[in-house]
Amino acid sequence: MRDLEKLGDAAVAALAAAGVERLLPDAASPYLLIAEHAGNIVPAPWRDLGLAEPYLGTHFAVDVGVDALTRRLSQTLRAPAVIARYSRLFLDYNRPADEWDFMRPDLGGIPVPGNLAVDAADARLRKLVAWAPVERAIIEAAAGRRALISVHSFTPVMGGVKRNVDIGVLWREQSPFVNSVLKTLRTQGAEAGFRIGDNEPYDWRQAVGYTLNRHGLQQGRPCLYLEVRNDLLADPETFERISRLLENAFATVAMSLWPQSAAAV
Template sequence: MQLPPNMVAALAAEAAEVLRPAAASPLLLLCEHAGARVPAPWGGLGLPPALLDTHYAYDPGVDGLTRVLSARLEAPAVLARYSRIFLDYNRFPEDWDHIRPDLGGIPVPANLRISAAERTLRRAIAATPLDQAIRPLLPGRRAVVSVHSFTPVMAGDHRAVDIGVLWRQDSGFVRAVLAALHGRAAGLGLRIGDNAPYDWRRVVAYSLQAHALDRGLPCFYLEVNNALFSDPATSETIATLIADVLAAALSALPDAGREPR
């Protein structure tokens, strides 16, 4: 596919939404799978519309959760608006699922046999704008949290986790978050996962590697069971819990005078 430069620029301008860019919080929030949109020139990628409203396309519940956390913590946040089926920002360009050809065995027609030129075009529309939105927000931050959700059942496996903290490098910040979650969640009947339902040490993930670990910033992927977003009251309970835990963990962050790389 070829698009005129003005259309590419217009589509790229809609790739990222930035909340509270001037906020002074030491935390930066990312939400790479917030949106389910596909840029108009690609239609529905050849898929039935119903598939674009499933976990394949985005992480249900995380858009609202990220907005609540940003407001309560007065922290900046960057949300991706395009579907991960179009391009998954949280994968490296060379990863097979950066532009995935199938959804659990269901082919994605528009993602089959993609040329190098189209890969470059999609990155210009859906990846580069996110890099450009995130990088100016990093100076002065002392931790980064990426907000995600997961399905209760995967390939027939019922996941015994409600809220997961996925980390690759141990840090006082991660330990403080896990301790606070364990301390507060028991009374709510919530199950906390330490590198579960995924172990980040065993999987590939781009955004926190590029924007946090490579800068020496403590970070983790927050994973919430998407069944917990099924009603407003439970969603509010989860948002309050996570906001309180993150606020309490601020004391475990590195000294403000220590500059990240």
């Protein structure tokens, strides 16, 4: 894009600073919450990537409901959180840079004009503005944590198929943490009337990830992707019930696995 060449260093630094939010960075929780898809902002110089506004409210642009859910869990668990504010369409922090959907050229066939032919200078600028600040924030916040929870949401129907779970726990390597979360959430979830998915609605072992590959698995740090059906989060009462379920379950797990941690919950 033409305008990008005019961006000075100060403007780039300001865009980078606006791309990430850190919640409770000094909290002593064993957990770090990460929300890579919480935001739907496209930095102004990129002009919404040429998309009409309604597209920026879809799951292609943002994990609907995750911003509010992550803030809630951070507050109640007193856990630090890293929230990426730029749309996954601008740059998908949770994809390796060489994946086709790192800067996704289409929404299931609907072209994204600004992503059809991203040149090297544009890609470099997006990494500076969107990738680097999130990377730095996660590295800083993850130091010393016992486990990472990456918070996501999914659509209730995909390709005509209704997904038959409400909350999914996606994992790649088993660990006491993963096992404990699954066991606890299954029990407490059943009581609360929610269906818990074990590597559902999709299986992390068959899917590409980035954040938790890099900051979790490769660091030997237990981790999981938490996936919540986004239409459930849109209803205030159900949002409240799901939040309570999740905070109770993660508190239970922390007390069980790390009882010595004074700041477990």
